[in-house]
Amino acid sequence: MALSSRAIALRSVLLAGAIVALVEIVGGGFSLATAIGAGLSVPAALLLFRDRRMPGRQVPVGGVKPPSASFVSPAVLLAALPDPVVLIDRRGVVLNVNPAARALFPLLVEARPLAFIVRAPAVLDGIETVLRGGEAVQAEFREHGVVERTLEAHIAPLVSRADALPEGAVLMIRDLTTARRLEHMRVDFVANASHELRTPLASLIGFIETLQGPARNDANARERFLVIMRDQARRMSRLIDDLLSLSRIEMSLHMLPDDTVEVGLLVRHMIETLAPLAQERGVTLALEQAPVPLFVTGARDELLRVVENLVENAIKYGQKGRRVDVSVMTARASAGEEVAIEVRDYGPGVAPEHLPRLTERFYRADVADSREKGGTGLGLAIVKHIVNRHRGRLDIASKVGEGATFKVSLPRIAPPGGTA
Numbered sequence: 001m002a003l004s005s006r007a008i009a010l011r012s013v014l015l016a017g018a019i020v021a022l023v024e025i026v027g028g029g030f031s032l033a034t035a036i037g038a039g040l041s042v043p044a045a046l047l048l049f050r051d052r053r054m055p056g057r058q059v060p061v062g063g064v065k066p067p068s069a070s071f072v073s074p075a076v077l078l079a080a081l082p083d084p085v086v087l088i089d090r091r092g093v094v095l096n097v098n099p100a101a102r103a104l105f106p107l108l109v110e111a112r113p114l115a116f117i118v119r120a121p122a123v124l125d126g127i128e129t130v131l132r133g134g135e136a137v138q139a140e141f142r143e144h145g146v147v148e149r150t151l152e153a154h155i156a157p158l159v160s161r162a163d164a165l166p167e168g169a170v171l172m173i174r175d176l177t178t179a180r181r182l183e184h185m186r187v188d189f190v191a192n193a194s195h196e197l198r199t200p201l202a203s204l205i206g207f208i209e210t211l212q213g214p215a216r217n218d219a220n221a222r223e224r225f226l227v228i229m230r231d232q233a234r235r236m237s238r239l240i241d242d243l244l245s246l247s248r249i250e251m252s253l254h255m256l257p258d259d260t261v262e263v264g265l266l267v268r269h270m271i272e273t274l275a276p277l278a279q280e281r282g283v284t285l286a287l288e289q290a291p292v293p294l295f296v297t298g299a300r301d302e303l304l305r306v307v308e309n310l311v312e313n314a315i316k317y318g319q320k321g322r323r324v325d326v327s328v329m330t331a332r333a334s335a336g337e338e339v340a341i342e343v344r345d346y347g348p349g350v351a352p353e354h355l356p357r358l359t360e361r362f363y364r365a366d367v368a369d370s371r372e373k374g375g376t377g378l379g380l381a382i383v384k385h386i387v388n389r390h391r392g393r394l395d396i397a398s399k400v401g402e403g404a405t406f407k408v409s410l411p412r413i414a415p416p417g418g419t420a
């Protein structure tokens, strides 16, 4: 969240007060620095108090007695900062680690060299430059813990006299991991989406040019090409529809849908809709249903898309098995009962290395096969997002050569106006 400029200014004054006061500890008794530190701490404390007691109002001149600055020790000030801060002396030994920095580097302790724990060459070089009298530097580095993190250290010198070397340095650290991951995802997404659009577009342009040139008077070729061009244009339009619905679902991810939906009816309706596709591919669709209507809270259109994607995939990719079983049943769960929609095919199945990635956008186990069947690799990403929005679960199980089972579990609710 963005900080207001007042908040940033307050933070800077607090930090500056703390740092200048700590120069005294580093340098061993430089009283001017202490005086400046305390001097900066008092207005900082005053600002802090004014914010708490009279939001948005000025302190009347001389009206409030300044509170004692004695409680604002440098360690207290640093502890109040939300960002990780580490102070080191001129030898690189740690003088103070605030709680945010300790959360990031649990092994970092006072009175031991920082280089024992933080080994990133970029940071160590930066510290050396700063302690030798250089200006503040920024250093990006990676930490290989349980998860790999991308961090950035801002290293600034602690100078008490302009003509002397710094007494130490302050490291302010930012965690860039999430920002970098989102950046990567965005770049990948744009690259994938444009690649998927470019292929049909290139083919359309090619056919248009052929029709304007060599095939200008060839009526047969024109008819053939127009069919292909229509398919390519439809493919692009489907891709755009999928991308739009994905972003719509993502935008509303935290809003619970609130219609009451009877799952059996919805699944039956979708199976009837997909019957022509199944017939075209020589696949038999079989539906098994619980004897009573099963209700969930949800958005009907979105749940229809879930069933459509799963049954369509089973028909497309499990074609060889010639049969697709769909069932709507109840299942016991730790928190109450669930409605489980299961779609099972008897096709080639999915190899284990692909299973965890099937719900990623544009991920396809066999890209050529999916493209040939008109797929864009967005179907299961949409399914996962819709299921998450409905506080449900998607489980995928498969054995190569024996087919695949896609199961969606949603919290069951009582029927409207009665019991089942």
Ligand SMILES: Nc1ncnc2c1ncn2[C@@H]1O[C@H](COP(=O)(O)OP(=O)(O)OP(=O)(O)O)[C@@H](O)[C@H]1O
Residues within 6 Å of the ligand: 242, 309, 313, 314, 317, 318, 345, 347, 348, 349, 350, 358, 359, 363, 364, 365, 366, 370, 371, 374, 375, 376, 377, 378, 379, 380, 381, 404
């Ligand atoms: N029942 C299945 N059997 C085998 N592989 C499957 C099955 N369902 C999905 N897959 C694999 O998962 C990939 C991703 O499926 P998804 O539904 O996300 O995309 P798609 O079907 O290729 O395209 P779209 O759904 O956007 O038309 C498919 O390309 C296919 O490789």
Ligand SMILES: [Mg+2]
Residues within 6 Å of the ligand: 309, 312, 313, 375, 379, 380
């Ligand atoms: Mg699909």
